[in-house]
Amino acid sequence: MHSALFLIEFGAIILGLGLLGRFAGRLRFSPIPLYLLAGLAFGEGGLLPLGASEEFVAIGAEIGVILLLLMLGLEYTASDLVSNLKTQYPAGLVDFTLNAVPGAVAALLLGWGPVAAVVLAGVTWISSSGVIAKVMGDLGRLGNRETPVILSILVLEDLAMAVYLPIVTALLAGVSLAAGSVTLAIALGVAGAVLFVALRYGRVISRFVSSDDPEKLLLVVLGLTLLVAGIAQQLQVSAAVGAFLVGIALSGEVAEGTHTLLSPLRDLFAALFFVFFGLHTDPASIPPVILPALALAIVTACTKIATGYWAAKRAGVGVKGRWRAGGTLVARGEFSIVIAGLAVTAGIEPALGPLATAYVLILVVIGPLTARYTEPLATRLTGRGRPAGTAPAVGQAPDQVTDGSDRDPVTEPDIATDREVLSDRKAADRA
Numbered sequence: 001m002h003s004a005l006f007l008i009e010f011g012a013i014i015l016g017l018g019l020l021g022r023f024a025g026r027l028r029f030s031p032i033p034l035y036l037l038a039g040l041a042f043g044e045g046g047l048l049p050l051g052a053s054e055e056f057v058a059i060g061a062e063i064g065v066i067l068l069l070l071m072l073g074l075e076y077t078a079s080d081l082v083s084n085l086k087t088q089y090p091a092g093l094v095d096f097t098l099n100a101v102p103g104a105v106a107a108l109l110l111g112w113g114p115v116a117a118v119v120l121a122g123v124t125w126i127s128s129s130g131v132i133a134k135v136m137g138d139l140g141r142l143g144n145r146e147t148p149v150i151l152s153i154l155v156l157e158d159l160a161m162a163v164y165l166p167i168v169t170a171l172l173a174g175v176s177l178a179a180g181s182v183t184l185a186i187a188l189g190v191a192g193a194v195l196f197v198a199l200r201y202g203r204v205i206s207r208f209v210s211s212d213d214p215e216k217l218l219l220v221v222l223g224l225t226l227l228v229a230g231i232a233q234q235l236q237v238s239a240a241v242g243a244f245l246v247g248i249a250l251s252g253e254v255a256e257g258t259h260t261l262l263s264p265l266r267d268l269f270a271a272l273f274f275v276f277f278g279l280h281t282d283p284a285s286i287p288p289v290i291l292p293a294l295a296l297a298i299v300t301a302c303t304k305i306a307t308g309y310w311a312a313k314r315a316g317v318g319v320k321g322r323w324r325a326g327g328t329l330v331a332r333g334e335f336s337i338v339i340a341g342l343a344v345t346a347g348i349e350p351a352l353g354p355l356a357t358a359y360v361l362i363l364v365v366i367g368p369l370t371a372r373y374t375e376p377l378a379t380r381l382t383g384r385g386r387p388a389g390t391a392p393a394v395g396q397a398p399d400q401v402t403d404g405s406d407r408d409p410v411t412e413p414d415i416a417t418d419r420e421v422l423s424d425r426k427a428a429d430r431a
Contacts, residue, residue: 301370326374
């Protein structure tokens with residue numbers, strides 16, 4: 001009986017997600033907000049709470065985040081990663097200053113104390129790598145010139161979690177400085193070791209997992225990714241970081257074959273992640289904290305846009321690409337919920353959990369909207385971009401824009417979706 005109920009519930013979830021995705025596709029809109037609202041409708045305090053399939057959906061949600069970051073890592077080489085980190089670390093410092101400080105200040109103004117301030121700073125600081133990876137894929141922007149800037153900021157944030165999470169855990173547990181230092185040292189050592197292996201032995205790893213049989217390639221890559229992600233998480237390092245570095249380590253035909261095989265699985269489990277987030281949000285807990293959460297969301301949405309704009313400008317990206325970078329970074333999600341969950345479990349502040357949930361829900365809903373509409377809205381308001389009435393340059397197609405920079409013209413996001421071009425570029429970089 002339990003098995004039959006599980007199949008009915010899970011089948012209804014998958015069918016509903018498919019219909020919502022089809023509806024969003026017709027509207028040329030990201031399905032993420034619809035997935036979240038569906039989770040709210042059928043979660044705790046919703047219209048029809050689900051029970052039999054909850055545990056499976058929870059596991060699927062974890063796998064969804066891992067696959068999102070794996071697929072994002074497959075788009076770039078290890079040399080790309082190191083180069084971007086070397087050049088973009090100032091953007092990481094600006095990101096921390098502009099986005100962590102508002103959360104800390106808000107907690108102090110609410111009278112929650114210094115520990116809660118550190119927690120809420122993390123909630124407002126870290127963008128959602130999972131949501132942003134999905135949005136960039138939906139909008140066809142993985143080949144855009146601002147994407148490496150966005151990726152660099154996300155990677156810096158994810159790697160910073162290897163330092164931040166052990167510190168927060170130690171503060172919440174009230175452990176000694178020595179014990180906290182040991183945890184932090186282990187986390188940093190593991191993150192560094194995984195990155196070193198990805199950089200130094202990426203070709204060896206690719207040869208090891210390579211196979212002409214799609215079934216064997218799928219099993220080996222998926223198994224390796226989950227194994228590395230699990231070990232990383234066990235050692236207080238983000239599973240997402242581990243999955244991303246596995247993607248970085250794979251190269252050439254292996255990376256392309258893996259992308260083709262895992263894309264359907266990524267889409268399935270990523271949808272489960274967003275539904276799971278909604279399932280565990282009680283709608284009744286949101287109204288009492290909606291105003292402070294909304295105010296904090298507005299402030300930190302603006303600071304994220306400013307962060308992306310500044311970082312893209314520093315990297316030489318044109319005006320339109322700067323606005324796209326800023327708008328894409330707005331969404332918060334998985335890391336923010338993890339951080340808030342640690343505080344709720346420790347019981348330091350009862351209102352922190354609902355406020356963080358409302359805050360993340362607001363930004364994870366409007367994040368796909370800012371990613372899509374920040375650039376055209378800013379262009380219309382500021383009049384930046386191609387001057388009105390000017391014709392394309394000789395040899396430039398009408399559907400191309402110069403993006404306000406001195407570089408070669410770049411095709412608009414909805415047009416630049418040719419994966420073969422991106423694949424050839426990546427293969428050449430790895431050669």
